[in-house]
Amino acid sequence: MRNYCLILFVVVILSGCWDIKEVEQQLYIHALAVDYKDGKYLLYGQVIDFNSLAKQEGAASRQPQTIATVKGTGETINDAAFDLYTTAQQRYAWEHITAIVYTQNLLKSGKIIHVNDFLKRYYQIRNILWTFGTKDPVEEVFAAKPILNITVLYSQLSNPDDIYKQSSSIKPIQLFELDRKLSEPAFTTHIPYLSVAKKTWEENRKEHHVVYISGSGFLNGKKYVGLLSRDDLLGDRWMTRKINRTKLSIKEDNKTIVVGPTINIKSKITPVMLNNKVKFTIDVKADFKTTEILKPKTHKELKELAENAIRKQIEETYKKGLNNQIDIYELSDVLYKQKNKEWNKIARNGVIPLEPDTINKINVNVTVLNTEQLKNK
Structure with a gap:
């Protein structure tokens, strides 16, 4: 009887696995x-x-x-x-x-x-x-x-x-x-x-x-x-949340003179009303590590070059989107969430009309890192 119960117990336990593939x-x-x-x-x-x-x-x-x-x-x-x-x-x-x-x-x-x-x-x-x-x-x-x-x-x-x-x-x-x-x-x-x-x-x-x-x-x-x-x-990466690290190449006379990774990138878009029109101000902050410098530059010059390069990429990507009727930086969504009344007045099919001067100002602040090599030179 004891053996019979043991066998029955084992059969019950194993029966649940018979259909496993x-x-x-x-x-x-x-x-x-x-x-x-x-x-x-x-x-x-x-x-x-x-x-x-x-x-x-x-x-x-x-x-x-x-x-x-x-x-x-x-x-x-x-x-x-x-x-x-x-x-x-x-x-x-x-x-x-x-x-x-x-x-x-x-x-x-x-x-x-x-x-x-x-x-x-x-x-x-x-x-x-x-x-x-x-x-x-x-x-x-x-x-x-x-x-x-x-x-x-x-x-x-x-x-x-x-x-x-x-x-x-x-x-x-x-x-x-x-x-x-x-x-x-x-x-x-x-x-x-x-x-x-x-x-x-x-x-x-x-x-x-x-x-x-x-x-x-x-x-x-x-x-x-x-x-x-x-x-x-290229400009969209400076506006993307939770971006980890990305390469920045700085050119002068169409030749690359500085290359390095950019980290700690933060951006903010602020809608403002100017002359009854909606304009946007963009603020970008980033740290730039200069890992390759092909032409000697001062720290101040590198900072200015990096900021100009980022600003130019943001402008060019915006123009590419504008030419294709694409709200690349989601400006409509920014206005919808921050100034909903203004959005309701001007939006058509969920999108506000965009013009070349809709982005009123782009402020870029770059902190240049790894510049000890400049001092050594």
């Missing part, structure tokens, strides 16, 4: 992409091999990682999702998705709200996904992977924040933050754009494709308003 018995979707063409949604899933990932965690050499892409289509995003199951050979695991990529067609269609609503309704999909746009074919974006057989879990697709902390340029954005910004009545939302770099890396003397953030797309509400490249957005 082994790693190799499921397909793991690592990233999603959504396109919209001819009235239909195209949903792409990037599927990775977790078996090879487990081998990479040990001391042995990294094993090549296989990446597969599956595509589903449908008149609704749910139809497209269910179409993924049609040719599946194993059960899909949705819990490990780290990124969502919107094609430019999808962003221009205004369907991003429907896509995000779909994502929020699936409890397996978390709201901390990294979000991107792209002009490149989704198949190329999903096929690109890091060098040296490094897992795609550490690529800019699934871990953009890591490289942003080392060299801050275009701030990555997560799904919950994107949803919040899309719901703001006066906000211009930035979405980082992914591109495939085909000429930068070689591996074993062969061209190796990797993804990188090449620019940003912009939305007012759900309306797509334009795209700016990384070079067009």
Whole structure:
């Protein structure tokens, strides 16, 4: 009787584990992409091999990682999702998705709200996904992977924040933050754009494709308003909150004379009323570390050059946005929150009219560090 009870107890304990799936018995979707063409949604899933990932965690050499892409289509995003199951050979695991990529067609269609609503309704999909746009074919974006057989879990697709902390340029954005910004009545939302770099890396003397953030797309509400490249957005980094460190190159006569990282960047935008018109004053503070000086300059000259360089980049990026009808510095949102009555009087479709002189003044205060080498010279 005693043995019978013991056996029964073990059976009861073990019965709860019978439906557990082994790693190799499921397909793991690592990233999603959504396109919209001819009235239909195209949903792409990037599927990775977790078996090879487990081998990479040990001391042995990294094993090549296989990446597969599956595509589903449908008149609704749910139809497209269910179409993924049609040719599946194993059960899909949705819990490990780290990124969502919107094609430019999808962003221009205004369907991003429907896509995000779909994502929020699936409890397996978390709201901390990294979000991107792209002009490149989704198949190329999903096929690109890091060098040296490094897992795609550490690529800019699934871990953009890591490289942003080392060299801050275009701030990555997560799904919950994107949803919040899309719901703001006066906000211009930035979405980082992914591109495939085909000429930068070689591996074993062969061209190796990797993804990188090449620019940003912009939305007012759900309306797509334009795209700016990384070079067009040099001024935006001085206005971005929680920026870690970014490079500043100072030129004279079109030649670089000083280079170094800039840290402790803080910015503030203040709306003011001048002659019954809304103007904005921008204040920027930063610390500049001079790590390379190619032409001797005094401390005062370096400070002035750095401040002029930052001010010029802010002005040029504003002009790029103005030419493309983009409120690059979210001035409408600043006015909405600080002077709501004035915003209600002049805003049209959530955006205030912007002119070349809407930014009235740009004050830049740079503290130059690491100048002992100037004294030695």
